Amino acid sequence: MPTDDVLQSDSNDGPFQPRALSEAFVRALENEGGLLHPLLTYFKSDHTLMMGLRGTYVNVYYRGGSLMKVACTSAACDRFVITFDPNYGEHPAVPTSSSVVSEAHDLQLWLERIPYLKLLMDRFFARRPKQEREFQQLVARENNQSVISNETDYFIADIEYAHGSARFDMLAIRWLTKDRKFTNRFRLAVIEMKYGDGALEGVSGLAEHLHALEETLRIPGARQALTQVAVDLFNQLTRLGLVNIRQKKQLEVSSDAPEIVFLLANHHPGASRLGQLLSKVDKTRFSPDTDTELKFAVSSFAGYGMHKACMYDLGEFSELVANLEERYRSKGGVAPDE
Known part of the structure; x- marks a missing residue:
C-alpha cells in the first residue's frame, strides 16, 4: 500500500x-x-x-x-x-x-x-480503486483550474488535510462572484465528500464525520487557525497561477462563520438510507442562528462546479432526497436496498 x-x-x-x-x-x-x-x-x-x-x-x-x-x-x-x-x-x-x-x-x-x-x-x-480520493481531485480541478472556475463561488485550498484526530477531505474558500470586484470578504468551507451510498455509514460515514467536524470547529481558536491555513494556501496557489480567477487579491482572515459542506457523489436516487440518516441529524445544531452552517452541494445539472445557489440546507436537501426517491419509484425503479 x-x-x-x-x-x-x-x-x-x-x-x-x-x-x-x-x-x-x-x-x-x-x-x-x-x-x-x-x-x-x-x-x-x-x-x-x-x-x-x-x-x-x-x-x-x-x-x-x-x-x-x-x-x-x-x-x-x-x-x-x-x-x-x-x-x-x-x-x-x-x-x-x-x-x-x-x-x-x-x-x-x-x-x-x-x-x-x-x-x-x-x-x-x-x-485498488480510490474513487473518493480521485473525485476530490476532480472537484478541485473544476473549481480551481477549469474554464468555468472563475464563475464558481468556491475554490479548493487543500485536500486531505489532517491534524491530530481531525480529518478534512477539502478546505475551501467561499468567495462569491458578486463580491470579488469590490471586497475580499469570504467564508471558510470544510467539505466532506462521500462517493456512493456505501460510504454513508461506518467509521467514516456521514453521521460520524458530521459530528467530528462540528466538534473540531468548536475547539477554541480552531476556526480562526483553520481559516488562516486555508487563506495562506489559497493566496499562494493564486500567486503561482494555480487558480483560474480574474480578481487576484490577497485574502485576509475572515471572522464569518464557516460552512460544513457535504458533497455526495453518485447517490442512487431510489435508495432510502440517505433520507433515514438525514432524519437523525439534530437540526438545531445547524442553522443561520448558530455559529456553523450545514450545507449539501447539489450540482447544476451535472459536474462539480460549486455555487451558493446550489447549496441546500438540511431541510431543503432532505425534501429533495425524498422527492427524488419518490420520482424514482414512480418511474418503476427498484431501490437497491430492497
Missing part, C-alpha cells in the same frame, strides 16, 4: 499547522530561473495533476494519489529531494524511487518519467 494513501497528520492537537510554503520555496517555483520552475510549467500544461502545498514539500497528485513528493532540503531551497512511492510498482524508465535535485538536468529526468509514473498508478488503481 502506498504510504501517501494515508497522509501523515500533524502530531499535536494544538493550533492547526500551517501548510504554506516558505518564500524561498515559492520563488523556486515561480521565478523564471527557479530550479522548480519547469515543474510548475509542466503542471500548468497537465490538468490531470494537482499540486498540494505541504510546508516543507509539495505533493503532486494524480487521480488522488501522490505522483511525487518534492521536498526542500536547504534553507535557500536550492536543493530538493523528489520521491515516488515504489509501492505503486516498478518500471525500467524509473530506475530510482528517490533522488536529489540540485540542477536543472536532475529535474528534467523526473519530468520525463511522469508518463511512466502515471502508468504505474493507473495499473495500481485498476486493482
Whole structure:
C-alpha cells in the first residue's frame, strides 16, 4: 500500500499547522530561473495533476494519489529531494524511487518519467480503486483550474488535510462572484465528500464525520487557525497561477462563520438510507442562528462546479432526497436496498 494513501497528520492537537510554503520555496517555483520552475510549467500544461502545498514539500497528485513528493532540503531551497512511492510498482524508465535535485538536468529526468509514473498508478488503481480520493481531485480541478472556475463561488485550498484526530477531505474558500470586484470578504468551507451510498455509514460515514467536524470547529481558536491555513494556501496557489480567477487579491482572515459542506457523489436516487440518516441529524445544531452552517452541494445539472445557489440546507436537501426517491419509484425503479 502506498504510504501517501494515508497522509501523515500533524502530531499535536494544538493550533492547526500551517501548510504554506516558505518564500524561498515559492520563488523556486515561480521565478523564471527557479530550479522548480519547469515543474510548475509542466503542471500548468497537465490538468490531470494537482499540486498540494505541504510546508516543507509539495505533493503532486494524480487521480488522488501522490505522483511525487518534492521536498526542500536547504534553507535557500536550492536543493530538493523528489520521491515516488515504489509501492505503486516498478518500471525500467524509473530506475530510482528517490533522488536529489540540485540542477536543472536532475529535474528534467523526473519530468520525463511522469508518463511512466502515471502508468504505474493507473495499473495500481485498476486493482485498488480510490474513487473518493480521485473525485476530490476532480472537484478541485473544476473549481480551481477549469474554464468555468472563475464563475464558481468556491475554490479548493487543500485536500486531505489532517491534524491530530481531525480529518478534512477539502478546505475551501467561499468567495462569491458578486463580491470579488469590490471586497475580499469570504467564508471558510470544510467539505466532506462521500462517493456512493456505501460510504454513508461506518467509521467514516456521514453521521460520524458530521459530528467530528462540528466538534473540531468548536475547539477554541480552531476556526480562526483553520481559516488562516486555508487563506495562506489559497493566496499562494493564486500567486503561482494555480487558480483560474480574474480578481487576484490577497485574502485576509475572515471572522464569518464557516460552512460544513457535504458533497455526495453518485447517490442512487431510489435508495432510502440517505433520507433515514438525514432524519437523525439534530437540526438545531445547524442553522443561520448558530455559529456553523450545514450545507449539501447539489450540482447544476451535472459536474462539480460549486455555487451558493446550489447549496441546500438540511431541510431543503432532505425534501429533495425524498422527492427524488419518490420520482424514482414512480418511474418503476427498484431501490437497491430492497
